Amino acid sequence: MSRYAEPMARLIEELKKLPGVGAKSAQRYAFHILRSSDEDAAALAEAVRNLKASLRLCSICNNVTDIDPCVYCASPARNQRMVCVVEEPTSIESVERTRAYQGVYHVLHGTLSPLHGVGPDQLRARSLVERVERGEIDEVILATSPTLEGEATANWLATALHRFPVKITRIATGVPAGSEIEYMDEVTMARAMEGRREI
């Protein structure tokens, strides 16, 4: 039996479900909340509840959003005919940080992973294929990670889209900016050599 009163034990159990939060941290957070004002505790509870209640997926690109369509799909300043395909909503931030991309996104919410039972039907790709089919898109940039699953997903999507007149591109695999080639693994180095470009 827990040495804590039931409400405390229950909050600790829920907090422990957060990634990277163990028993010690959960306990620390719970006692912090106990000591904080009624308003602060209520605000946290409300923020958690509100997150799930008010966020949804963009009906066009599947990005997590509070308005539909999302800010990217609704923006007249962005090129709606150029679509960058990413694995997760969090990947969008990586591309946005470059401040160089002016197109829109499509979020798959995962990668192909036969071992984990994720096949093409489990990915949110259908609406993308339909948009390409309707001729709404000029270029699809496959920006899944250059991991095993990310590559498989990119290849599968490329195959699915190749029957339509759309430009399909893959982000470059290579030596990261600022790195010494001396410390590169052979796969990355091979891809950097293979992907060399005329200058």
Added chain:
Amino acid sequence: MSRYAEPMARLIEELKKLPGVGAKSAQRYAFHILRSSDEDAAALAEAVRNLKASLRLCSICNNVTDIDPCVYCASPARNQRMVCVVEEPTSIESVERTRAYQGVYHVLHGTLSPLHGVGPDQLRARSLVERVERGEIDEVILATSPTLEGEATANWLATALHRFPVKITRIATGVPAGSEIEYMDEVTMARAMEGRREI
């Protein structure tokens, strides 16, 4: 004054000049040598002396070698008209590990670095330019690191070689194989997007 006898103190001083070797390690190495057999100590001394006496730079590519020309420049199995330009002899190993490259090399022994007084004249690039000028080379692959100095060096070489009819390529900068794009810095991500290729 050192608490060690002069020969011991002198060896410790010399060993401390090795990269990453501090007083403690140098002392440990020195005592290890003291305790080892006369043959082992003599073999180590001879190996060190021999290294400098018998290694030289390849007269064609500047690689460190015991035979001249080096194994790459002397190999009939390798494409002598495709040259991969690297900063250091150790960089060759990165490219060789890919097992995909069948051309030869050119070692610059450094990068442009105005702050450290390294200008074009301090790099070993002249023989490369001469070989290109004589029409001996079809493609020059600039495989300097995508660091500030490496990029400056690649750009300078490209400019110097552009007046000759030779293909000049740069290795790809991008997301390394196996990495999640979520964790990429913005410069690398921007280069990966910019360097995307049609598939």
